[in-house]
Amino acid sequence: MKKFAFLFIVISFNVFAQQFTVKQLTDFDFDIHNPTFIQSLGWFYSPDDTVEKLFFEVHKNDSSNIAGLKYDLQNDSFINLKYFTHDGFVNKNPRVVSNFDGYPIILAWETNRNGNFDIAYVIKDYNGDWSEVKFLTNTPEDETQMSLIQSCENYAIFKRENAIVVESVTDTESAEDTVFLGDENISYSVPGGGCDVQLIVFAIKIVDGNKELVYRIKFGDSWSEVYDVPKYAGEPGNPVYYSFRNIAYETEHNGKSAIYQIHFDFDYWNLNYHDYLLADSSYSYSDFKTMTVDIPTSKKNYWEFPYIVRKSLNEKTFVETILFAQNGYGEVTDTTLPVGIDNPEPNVGTVGIDGYFHVNYSVWVDSANGRRNLFGIKQYGVYTSVDDNPVKPENFVLSQNYPNPFSAKGEPTTISYIIARSPDISGTRQSAGLLVQLKVYDALGREVATLVNKAQSPGGYSVKFNAENLPSGIYFYTLHAGKFVQTKKMILMK
Numbered sequence: 001m002k003k004f005a006f007l008f009i010v011i012s013f014n015v016f017a018q019q020f021t022v023k024q025l026t027d028f029d030f031d032i033h034n035p036t037f038i039q040s041l042g043w044f045y046s047p048d049d050t051v052e053k054l055f056f057e058v059h060k061n062d063s064s065n066i067a068g069l070k071y072d073l074q075n076d077s078f079i080n081l082k083y084f085t086h087d088g089f090v091n092k093n094p095r096v097v098s099n100f101d102g103y104p105i106i107l108a109w110e111t112n113r114n115g116n117f118d119i120a121y122v123i124k125d126y127n128g129d130w131s132e133v134k135f136l137t138n139t140p141e142d143e144t145q146m147s148l149i150q151s152c153e154n155y156a157i158f159k160r161e162n163a164i165v166v167e168s169v170t171d172t173e174s175a176e177d178t179v180f181l182g183d184e185n186i187s188y189s190v191p192g193g194g195c196d197v198q199l200i201v202f203a204i205k206i207v208d209g210n211k212e213l214v215y216r217i218k219f220g221d222s223w224s225e226v227y228d229v230p231k232y233a234g235e236p237g238n239p240v241y242y243s244f245r246n247i248a249y250e251t252e253h254n255g256k257s258a259i260y261q262i263h264f265d266f267d268y269w270n271l272n273y274h275d276y277l278l279a280d281s282s283y284s285y286s287d288f289k290t291m292t293v294d295i296p297t298s299k300k301n302y303w304e305f306p307y308i309v310r311k312s313l314n315e316k317t318f319v320e321t322i323l324f325a326q327n328g329y330g331e332v333t334d335t336t337l338p339v340g341i342d343n344p345e346p347n348v349g350t351v352g353i354d355g356y357f358h359v360n361y362s363v364w365v366d367s368a369n370g371r372r373n374l375f376g377i378k379q380y381g382v383y384t385s386v387d388d389n390p391v392k393p394e395n396f397v398l399s400q401n402y403p404n405p406f407s408a409k410g411e412p413t414t415i416s417y418i419i420a421r422s423p424d425i426s427g428t429r430q431s432a433g434l435l436v437q438l439k440v441y442d443a444l445g446r447e448v449a450t451l452v453n454k455a456q457s458p459g460g461y462s463v464k465f466n467a468e469n470l471p472s473g474i475y476f477y478t479l480h481a482g483k484f485v486q487t488k489k490m491i492l493m494k
Helices: none
Strands: 033-040 052-062 065-070 077-083 091-098 105-111 118-124 143-149 155-160 162-166 177-181 186-197 199-205 208-218 238-241 246-255 254-266 269-279 284-290 292-295 301-313 316-325 333-339 347-355 357-368 372-380 412-420 434-441 447-456 461-467 473-481 485-493
Touching: 033 347, 033 357, 052 077, 052 091, 052 155, 052 347, 052 372, 065 091, 065 105, 091 143, 105 143, 105 357, 118 155, 143 186, 155 186, 162 186, 177 199, 177 208, 186 238, 199 238, 208 246, 238 284, 246 284, 269 284, 284 347, 284 447, 301 347, 301 357, 316 357, 333 372, 372 461, 412 434, 412 473, 447 461, 447 473
Parallel strands: 033 091, 033 372, 254 284
Antiparallel strands: 033 052, 052 065, 065 077, 091 105, 105 118, 143 155, 155 162, 162 177, 186 199, 199 208, 238 246, 246 254, 254 269, 284 301, 292 301, 301 316, 316 333, 347 357, 357 372, 412 461, 434 447, 434 473, 473 485
């Protein structure tokens, strides 16, 4: 049986019921690796398509480059491929962060353009385009295993030979800090970190083949001593910082790979809680990715914590997505999806805001047309009212079908809609659901299909419409939900 528990001090979960549709996001003639999103603790939801939201490595022949895609909210698609590098070198490991107010956006990566691996980056400021490529490091040694930390001073953390180094990306006058320094008997790997008032940097320390998780905290201009995390479980691997002083890492549990978590208190960075985040007697878990979505209100803030993780069972591989939300009602959404390759490189991020909903995307790589392309599912996050009582949004939404026009001989078209809290029902929770009808009519007003006819709880839904038995022409689909009625047009082409 699977076990999971997030650490949020006092918390309840507020995620409405959702139905998910897996969508192929790209169809390129190259291989995609290492997808990533902008990581930010702030209210960064550009509603238009002016900012790239999804970044990845483009692999073709013997080189790899860094590219990004904007998100078209209206058509629910990733568009306008932009190359940030376009050369014959190896450019890898893209990482992107932004400040609390959304800017500047920093995209950094590792490149061997200068003969060995250095850290390069570009910055996008308010109302500006991306800068020219700059180099954070340019030394004779390789700088690898880079990660970025949002807030504080937008630090880059990386491995240089047998040391773990921290350097500010935005403060060019500050000196780099060597946080961990190995020797002939001690090495460090897989560095990471976070910032909640103070900066914390951690890494895997390896002594005689034995691994342990170590960390240091920066108070002002001074670093703490090196602290060891007790081995609550097996040996640690691939640590990830998330959501306000939590670290998750891979370890062993009953012969399977599991995800363990530790939590630091907010006063003295003491370790005050630890437990398995994801553990199962059947599945192995790895490649854990998560993010924090900040939801500001007039009185206080709330947060969502979507995550995605790789699962394996025997020789089969899956990705699992889970969306948690703070301070509300409802259940945790948990979706497990099969993939056709061993290393789907999953990730999760926020790409926009649709009415009262955050639009989150969980993505992964899978095989399509002989190439590694991106697949994903869209998830709607919750919203909260200004009186700090979590409620369902007041607005219903009927989206334009996609694709449109569509062909009866091709894939079915998808119709998405959002069911909001009904104003006809008292209270903040509509437990019984609302009668929802989604019907299709021809140009003469004759009903040709009923796609939905049942009670549904507040949330986002998608249905597919296969028109293989209908002639070409203009059709209309109408959503009835309580007093809400809306109709949109679609075109069928044979």
